[in-house]
Amino acid sequence: MSTTPIEWIAADWGTTNLRCWAMSATDAVLDRAQSDQGMSAITSGNGDFETALLELIKPWLQSGKRIPVSACGMVGAKQGWIEAPYALAPCAPTTERVTAPTQSQDIEVFIHAGVKQLAPSDVMRGEETQIAGLLAKSPHFSGLVCLPGTHTKWAAVSNGHLQFFNTYLTGELFTLLAEQSVLRLTLAKDGWNEPAFLEAVKAAIESPESLLSTCFSLRAEALLNHLDGIEARSRLSGYLIGQELSNVLKEVKSTEPITLIGSESLVEIYRVALNSLGISSETIPNETAILAGLATGRD
Amino acid sequence: MSTTPIEWIAADWGTTNLRCWAMSATDAVLDRAQSDQGMSAITSGNGDFETALLELIKPWLQSGKRIPVSACGMVGAKQGWIEAPYALAPCAPTTERVTAPTQSQDIEVFIHAGVKQLAPSDVMRGEETQIAGLLAKSPHFSGLVCLPGTHTKWAAVSNGHLQFFNTYLTGELFTLLAEQSVLRLTLAKDGWNEPAFLEAVKAAIESPESLLSTCFSLRAEALLNHLDGIEARSRLSGYLIGQELSNVLKEVKSTEPITLIGSESLVEIYRVALNSLGISSETIPNETAILAGLATGRD
Numbered sequence: 001m002s003t004t005p006i007e008w009i010a011a012d013w014g015t016t017n018l019r020c021w022a023m024s025a026t027d028a029v030l031d032r033a034q035s036d037q038g039m040s041a042i043t044s045g046n047g048d049f050e051t052a053l054l055e056l057i058k059p060w061l062q063s064g065k066r067i068p069v070s071a072c073g074m075v076g077a078k079q080g081w082i083e084a085p086y087a088l089a090p091c092a093p094t095t096e097r098v099t100a101p102t103q104s105q106d107i108e109v110f111i112h113a114g115v116k117q118l119a120p121s122d123v124m125r126g127e128e129t130q131i132a133g134l135l136a137k138s139p140h141f142s143g144l145v146c147l148p149g150t151h152t153k154w155a156a157v158s159n160g161h162l163q164f165f166n167t168y169l170t171g172e173l174f175t176l177l178a179e180q181s182v183l184r185l186t187l188a189k190d191g192w193n194e195p196a197f198l199e200a201v202k203a204a205i206e207s208p209e210s211l212l213s214t215c216f217s218l219r220a221e222a223l224l225n226h227l228d229g230i231e232a233r234s235r236l237s238g239y240l241i242g243q244e245l246s247n248v249l250k251e252v253k254s255t256e257p258i259t260l261i262g263s264e265s266l267v268e269i270y271r272v273a274l275n276s277l278g279i280s281s282e283t284i285p286n287e288t289a290i291l292a293g294l295a296t297g298r299d
Numbered sequence: 300m301s302t303t304p305i306e307w308i309a310a311d312w313g314t315t316n317l318r319c320w321a322m323s324a325t326d327a328v329l330d331r332a333q334s335d336q337g338m339s340a341i342t343s344g345n346g347d348f349e350t351a352l353l354e355l356i357k358p359w360l361q362s363g364k365r366i367p368v369s370a371c372g373m374v375g376a377k378q379g380w381i382e383a384p385y386a387l388a389p390c391a392p393t394t395e396r397v398t399a400p401t402q403s404q405d406i407e408v409f410i411h412a413g414v415k416q417l418a419p420s421d422v423m424r425g426e427e428t429q430i431a432g433l434l435a436k437s438p439h440f441s442g443l444v445c446l447p448g449t450h451t452k453w454a455a456v457s458n459g460h461l462q463f464f465n466t467y468l469t470g471e472l473f474t475l476l477a478e479q480s481v482l483r484l485t486l487a488k489d490g491w492n493e494p495a496f497l498e499a500v501k502a503a504i505e506s507p508e509s510l511l512s513t514c515f516s517l518r519a520e521a522l523l524n525h526l527d528g529i530e531a532r533s534r535l536s537g538y539l540i541g542q543e544l545s546n547v548l549k550e551v552k553s554t555e556p557i558t559l560i561g562s563e564s565l566v567e568i569y570r571v572a573l574n575s576l577g578i579s580s581e582t583i584p585n586e587t588a589i590l591a592g593l594a595t596g597r598d
Contacts, residue, residue: 078522121519151481151515167519168511169480176475181468182450209507209545212467216450220420220466223377224385246508 004030006060008068009107010294011053013075014126015040015150018052020069021287022060027295029287033057039074049081050102053109061106070097070294072112073126081109086116086123090163093132093296112294115162122167126290127153130261131162133292134284144252145259146281148266150175154248168244171266174237177215186222187236188229196231197269198276200238201245205277208246214239241273249277257282261289303329305359307367308406309593310352311585312374313425314339314449317351320586321359326594328586332356338373348380349401352408360405369396369593371411372425380408385415385422389462392431392595411593414461421466425589426452429560430461432591433583443551444558445580447565449474453547467543470565473536476514485521486535487528495530496568497575499537500544504576507545513538540572548576556581560588 007025011018016038022031037052053069054061061067076084082101087094100109114125127147134141135157142158150172155165178187203214218235221227257280260267267283274281306324310317315337321330336351352368353360360366375383381400386393399408413424426446433440434456441457449471454464477486502513517534520526556579559566566582573580 116519116523118523121516121523123519123522166512167515169476169515170511172480173476173511176479177468177472180475180479181471207546208510209542209549211507211510212469212472212539212543213465213546216466216468217420220415220422223422224415224417224420240511243508244511247506247512250508 004028006030006067008070008298009057009060010291011069011071011073011075012126012129012290012294013071013073013080014038015074018056020053020057021291022057023291023295027291029291031060033059039077039080043079049075049100050104050109054104054107057107063106066106066108068298069107069109070112070298071100071109072129072290072294075100076111076114076125080111082111084111084113084125086114087128089115089117089165090161091115092161093128093135093293095296115165117165120166122165124153124165124167127155127165127261128162129293130286130289131155131157131293132296133289133294134259134261135160136292136296137284137288141259143256143259144248145261146248146270148260148262148270152244166248168247170240170244174240177236177240178233182219183215183232183236186219186227186229187233191230191233193228193231193234194272197234197238198272200235201242201273201276204239204242205246205249208243211239211243237269238273241269245273245277259284262286303327305329305366307369307597308356308359309590310368310370310372310374311425311428311589311593312370312372312379313337314373317355319352319356320590321356322590322594326590328590330359332358338376338379342378348374348399349403349408353403353406356406362405365405365407367597368406368408369411369597370399370408371428371589371593374399375410375413375424379410381410383410383412383424385413386427388414388416388464389460390414391460392427392434392592394595414464416464419465421464423452423454423464423466426454426464426560427461428592429585429588430454430456430592431595432588432593433558433560434459435591435595436583436587440558442555442558443547444560445547445569447559447561447569451543465547467546469539469543473539476535476539477532481518482514482531482535485518485526485528486532490529490532492527492530492533493571496533496537497571499534500541500572500575503538503541504545504548507542510538510542536568537572540568544572544576558583561585 004024006022010021018037020033084098096113097110115128145155147153152168156163218232261284303323305321309320317336319332383397395412396409414427444454446452451467455462517531560583
């Protein structure tokens with residue numbers, strides 16, 4: 001760990017994970033830490049938010065110095081540490097934050113506002129900060145941003161504003177089907193078959209109405225034709241992402257590349273899916289976007 | 300309970316439930332019994348199939364008389380009591396059965412064959428017996444049969460044959476989303492709003508590619524507009540059944556009524572959905588179909 005003083009701490013606190021970064025005065029990353037104490041682990045257990053945070057960032061604290069923690073994500077939901085407001089889209093990145101109640105004298109915790117949209121109804125918590133980071137790096141950015149995850153977001157950004165967005169249950173549905181439906185008997189726990197994935201993306205785009213039937217066919221093919229578990233897993237992913245893309249492409253006629261922000265592995269899956277459809281994409285690492293976004297909130 | 304002698308026992312043994320009927324020599328129902336000892340309860344516990352069956356039908360047995368039990372459903376799957384073969388569609392109802400190994404001298408258990416289809420790959424266990432029952436009652440039946448359930452089947456029947464069928468994950472997906480996804484925070488545990496259901500069916504048929512997005516919108520509407528939990532539950536059901544129907548209707552131009560076979564409540568949901576699309580339907584009670592089907596296997 002660097003000897004440069006820690007000026008502030010960035011926290012990306014989602015449903016599943018808590019990720020923290022020790023930041024310098026010039027917004028350089030001095031250290032990283034991560035735990036599985038996402039919002040759902042805390043609300044379903046007996047833990048509390050402050051304890052989970054302090055446990056992770058303890059090595060970074062110095063008594064007598066109150067370090068600001070800039071946080072975003074589901075930690076600001078109604079079930080989170082403290083409810084942060086929603087900005088109303090269309091909107092420029094907001095610097096609105098709420099201060100979370102703390103016992104410790106070593107930290108001061110700010111949670112960023114989420115964004116809501118009224119027609120159609122939609123909400124985000126965390127992704128607005130990644131988009132704020134994108135706009136901090138590229139103020140004149142214009143285009144479509146895809147943020148893959150448990151609840152994948154597609155956002156239209158232009159003129160310095162988040163104009164419109166749309167959330168898909170794709171990631172959560174994949175996990176439920178892979179782990180808890182009858183398909184669990186058929187799918188491998190991991191592994192990847194890209195040609196099988198891309199074929200399934202294509203099939204889903206050609207026939208989005210057949211999703212519930214093609215999903216079951218994976219089970220039948222396993223019973224009758226010994227379908228390989230990795231191929232089955234890749235095809236399920238392709239059917240779901242293809243279904244999502246068939247809706248996105250319906251409304252998007254842009255020839256501009258799609259901007260992907262998210263974890264490396266998930267972004268790569270979307271990149272090859274889009275590429276197979278003749279759509280180029282550019283990638284911004286999750287960390288770059290989130291840190292730039294959390295830094296803007298500190299101005 | 301009647302004093303007419305019990306000649307045989309019918310058993311519909313699915314993933315979730317075991318339903319038995321005490322039958323007379325003229326195939327009249329003398330008594331009914333039901334338990335939650337479906338295949339998954341037995342394979343995930345320490346139970347065995349014979350014990351679960353004997354426990355339910357004990358009052359019907361007489362020592363010194365070996366009563367035949369005619370069974371169908373997932374009890375004949377690889378994970379079931381004994382694996383029964385699959386007939387290959389297109390096919391007429393098969394009377395192929397396997398004898399399950401038993402310790403008791405009071406019963407002799409026969410499990411009916413399922414049906415498989417190679418292109419596209421599909422399988423059924425239990426529904427083929429309902430279709431056999433339909434054909435036993437109406438040998439010249441021709442039309443499309445819908446058998447709603449955890450895995451809803453649509454089957455084309457004509458010339459005394461099951462010609463083609465297609466399975467949808469609809470029921471299982473509804474349960475997973477309602478109980479385990481982020482939507483669990485929004486959906487009521489029960490209750491029904493028919494107008495909301497029908498509106499969702501219509502929306503899904505108009506835009507089947509938007510399923511993963513409209514599902515999430517229920518959560519957003521609950522957060523932003525206090526969407527009622529019963530309305531949310533009914534709309535989720537409508538989105539999923541509408542998605543299924545949009546695929547069925549793509550391939551079916553029949554003006555013949557659809558024949559529905561299944562539990563009363565589920566069949567009613569499909570009936571109103573089809574009716575709202577201008578498609579009439581006729582209903583055959585589950586029990587009528589399954590008993591007529593299990594009786595044919597005894598010839």
